[in-house]
Amino acid sequence: MKLYEHHFPYLPERLIRLQDLAYNLWFSWHAKAVYLFKTMDVQLWENVGRNPVRMLHEIDSQRLDELVKDPEYLKVYDQTIEAFDHYLSDTETWYNEEHGGKLPGPVAYLSMEFGLHESLPIYSGGLGILAGDHLKSASDLGIPMVAIGLLYREFYFTQQISLYGHQQSQYNYNDFSNLPINAVLYNKEDPLTIRVPIDDRVIAVRVWRADVGRIPLYLLDTDFPENPEADRKITERLYVGDRDIRLLQEVLLGIGGVHVLQVLEIKPAVWHMNEGHCSFLTIERQRQLIKSGISFQEAMDIVKSSTVFTTHTPVAAGNEVFETFRIETLFKPFWEAFNLSKEDFLKLAQDERHPDPNAFNMTILSLRYSRTANAVSQLHGFVSRNMWHGLYPDRKVEDVPIGAITNGVHTRTWMGSLIKNLLDTHLGETWRYHIPDPEFWKKIDQIPDAELWQTHIELKKALLDEVRSRVTGQRERNGESEEAIKQANTLLNPDYLTIGFARRFAQYKRGTLIFRDRGRILNLINQADRPVQFIFAGKAHPANQGGKAMIKEIYDESRNPEFQSRIVFVENYDITLARHLVTGVDVWLNTPRRPLEASGTSGMKVAANGGINLSILDGWWREAYDETNGWAIGEDREYYNEWEQDEADSQSLYNLLEHIIVPLYYKKDNNNIPADWIQRMKASMKTVIPMFNTHRMLQEYMEQMYLTD
Numbered sequence: 005m006k007l008y009e010h011h012f013p014y015l016p017e018r019l020i021r022l023q024d025l026a027y028n029l030w031f032s033w034h035a036k037a038v039y040l041f042k043t044m045d046v047q048l049w050e051n052v053g054r055n056p057v058r059m060l061h062e063i064d065s066q067r068l069d070e071l072v073k074d075p076e077y078l079k080v081y082d083q084t085i086e087a088f089d090h091y092l093s094d095t096e097t098w099y100n101e102e103h104g105g106k107l108p109g110p111v112a113y114l115s116m117e118f119g120l121h122e123s124l125p126i127y128s129g130g131l132g133i134l135a136g137d138h139l140k141s142a143s144d145l146g147i148p149m150v151a152i153g154l155l156y157r158e159f160y161f162t163q164q165i166s167l168y169g170h171q172q173s174q175y176n177y178n179d180f181s182n183l184p185i186n187a188v189l190y191n192k193e194d195p196l197t198i199r200v201p202i203d204d205r206v207i208a209v210r211v212w213r214a215d216v217g218r219i220p221l222y223l224l225d226t227d228f229p230e231n232p233e234a235d236r237k238i239t240e241r242l243y244v245g246d247r248d249i250r251l252l253q254e255v256l257l258g259i260g261g262v263h264v265l266q267v268l269e270i271k272p273a274v275w276h277m278n279e280g281h282c283s284f285l286t287i288e289r290q291r292q293l294i295k296s297g298i299s300f301q302e303a304m305d306i307v308k309s310s311t312v313f314t315t316h317t318p319v320a321a322g323n324e325v326f327e328t329f330r331i332e333t334l335f336k337p338f339w340e341a342f343n344l345s346k347e348d349f350l351k352l353a354q355d356e357r358h359p360d361p362n363a364f365n366m367t368i369l370s371l372r373y374s375r376t377a378n379a380v381s382q383l384h385g386f387v388s389r390n391m392w393h394g395l396y397p398d399r400k401v402e403d404v405p406i407g408a409i410t411n412g413v414h415t416r417t418w419m420g421s422l423i424k425n426l427l428d429t430h431l432g433e434t435w436r437y438h439i440p441d442p443e444f445w446k447k448i449d450q451i452p453d454a455e456l457w458q459t460h461i462e463l464k465k466a467l468l469d470e471v472r473s474r475v476t477g478q479r480e481r482n483g484e485s486e487e488a489i490k491q492a493n494t495l496l497n498p499d500y501l502t503i504g505f506a507r508r509f510a511q512y513k514r515g516t517l518i519f520r521d522r523g524r525i526l527n528l529i530n531q532a533d534r535p536v537q538f539i540f541a542g543k544a545h546p547a548n549q550g551g552k553a554m555i556k557e558i559y560d561e562s563r564n565p566e567f568q569s570r571i572v573f574v575e576n577y578d579i580t581l582a583r584h585l586v587t588g589v590d591v592w593l594n595t596p597r598r599p600l601e602a603s604g605t606s607g608m609k610v611a612a613n614g615g616i617n618l619s620i621l622d623g624w625w626r627e628a629y630d631e632t633n634g635w636a637i638g639e640d641r642e643y644y645n646e647w648e649q650d651e652a653d654s655q656s657l658y659n660l661l662e663h664i665i666v667p668l669y670y671k672k673d674n675n676n677i678p679a680d681w682i683q684r685m686k687a688s689m690k691t692v693i694p695m696f697n698t699h700r701m702l703q704e705y706m707e708q709m710y711l712t713d
């Protein structure tokens with residue numbers, strides 16, 4: 005298969021390889037590669053949304069001619085191209101050295117969303133970011149993998165907060181020719197079009213390819229004239245509300261995914277379903293096997309022996325369920341091919357012990373058809389085994405085949421470049437090859453306190469600048485007074501203890517917990533000698549009124565003079581804003597109602613940059629917290645009602661802030677740096693970096709999920 009080659013308006017021969025860098029997301033976790041684009045024009049780089057393809061389309065040709073004469077630029081260019089070529093051809097990878105040749109084909113990894121970089125906005129939140137980091141580490145470790153997702157016509161929504169604190173969602177269109185993706189062609193000219201039969205219709209699918217280091221990510225698209233209007237809408241929007249379109253999206257991802265790999269002649273050894281959205285792939289593979297003459301049961305066994313599944317949802321209601329009448333309209337050819345009655349077919353996605361004849365549950369389908377499954381933290385594993393025990397009536401709950409592989413983050417993506425430079429200086433540049441190595445990270449102690457602190461303050465200042473400029477823009481847009489606009493430019497102080505909270509506004513995350521005792525938080529924030537400031541960000545699902553009300557509550561407090569502008573809500577939480585937040589805050593607050601946070605990953609990004617976690621003992625933090633590396637809100641236990649839980653957790657939170665965290669931050673030594681605080685920053689880095697990264701995570705996936713023995 006060939007890829008469509010893009011032609012930029014002008015690119016000097018000396019810099020021609022920038023083209024290859026722009027079309028491989030490898031650039032996004034290599035600071036020097038980012039530098040090559042950014043340094044062309046710092047302002048333009050921000051304006052094009054840090055998108056290297058748009059950058060090459062829009063950069064002035066004179067500027068490129070200048071760069072060709074800039075020895076410093078050319079030096080970085082040559083080094084980067086050499087590193088890139090070496091990366092792509094290197095055979096001394098972790099996979100080759102540990103497991104070389106054991107997989108007879110690649111792992112096919114399917115996900116509804118991928119959060120790789122802001123230049124490819126086909127993600128909504130945590131699930132997508134995890135999928136993106138999964139691919140990056142698979143590439144770094146040399147694990148053979150191919151990924152499948154959907155290419156959405158619209159960006160996931162842009163959040164704007166009105167003058168009165170109301171969330172407004174804006175949907176903008178992606179211009180595919182400006183994304184770091186290429187159309188897959190079939191005869192050097194025409195886009196490859198695959199026709200996927202679904203019941204009595206045929207959906208035409210175009211295939212695009214993003215490259216993530218060595219890993220190809222194929223993105224499916226139905227929005228072109230060969231399809232009727234209704235089918236063009238399938239790939240319009242991520243997480244659409246319309247249940248019929250949503251079903252077709254999952255049909256496209258699962259069934260279309262199988263067809264695309266067949267046409268590309270890729271034969272996966274393992275199929276990894278990241279959440280249940282893609283699990284129609286199982287019955288499509290089974291249907292094809294039956295068609296080739298194999299019995300229903302044998303076909304099921306074959307599919308099962310090559311499929312693995314990751315569940316991310318700790319609440320039964322959060323699992324994807326389709327009403328059976330919708331399934332009935334599309335899947336008749338399946339129950340006929342399976343030689344099953346309609347009822348028996350539907351039972352493949354139902355729990356015999358608690359049959360709900362109107363529900364077709366994608367998680368149950370996924371569990372039925374996978375050889376092994378995993379949750380995303382130890383506690384989530386425990387919760388999931390209990391939740392799905394009914395599917396395994398002959399087993400004890402601890403023998404339910406759902407293990408746990410705790411999530412991680414791709415360290416090089418989420419660590420700020422100033423921290424990377426500091427590590428280069430004090431740990432040596434080889435730290436990059438020691439990420440999952442706890443012994444190695446003890447060397448963090450070699451970084452002089454004053455240097456770590458200074459770097460942290462610089463990152464914090466960069467965060468505050470970003471917050472000010474975003475709030476200024478918001479106030480201008482909302483037509484606020486000159487005075488309010490000017491005031492946005494003086495918001496927040498880099499000397500003050502700065503606590504970040506950014507996540508989806510779902511009720512269980514309790515974004516407003518700090519306001520439960522308003523007098524107490526008011527007091528805490530306003531202490532003259534020890535002020536505290538909070539930065540909030542996060543989107544609410546547009547249909548979630550409760551989530552939007554929480555945003556409004558925080559926004560209203562942020563504008564309430566009582567808080568002296570020490571609370572700020574920054575709109576439109578996305579990868580760009582996340583990068584600023586996780587590199588710049590002192591403390592990262594996380595207040596989920598345990599055990600509903602399956603894992604969480606943002607706190608891992610914060611720790612990689614020397615920030616400290618203040619979190620409920622839920623998800624990953626329950627495993628990471630060791631008393632030296634941060635703070636635990638509440639206890640390692642469950643509560644019987646939500647009121648009691650909220651009350652206990654908020655008391656614990658206030659007590660920690662008042663008696664421990666604020667005093668520690670403001671306790672300076674003779675050199676006027678907070679030595680005890682810095683000890684905790686170092687403990688946070690030493691313990692979190694080597695464990696909560698996607699290299700360790702991928703190694704576990706390899707050994708526990710992908711390889712059979």
Ligand SMILES: *Cc1c(COP(=O)(O)O)cnc(C)c1O
Nearest residue numbers: 129130507578579582604605606
């Ligand atoms: C890391 C990240 C997330 C996931 O973080 P949680 O800890 O699960 O809330 C969500 N959105 C963005 C933009 C991120 O960078």
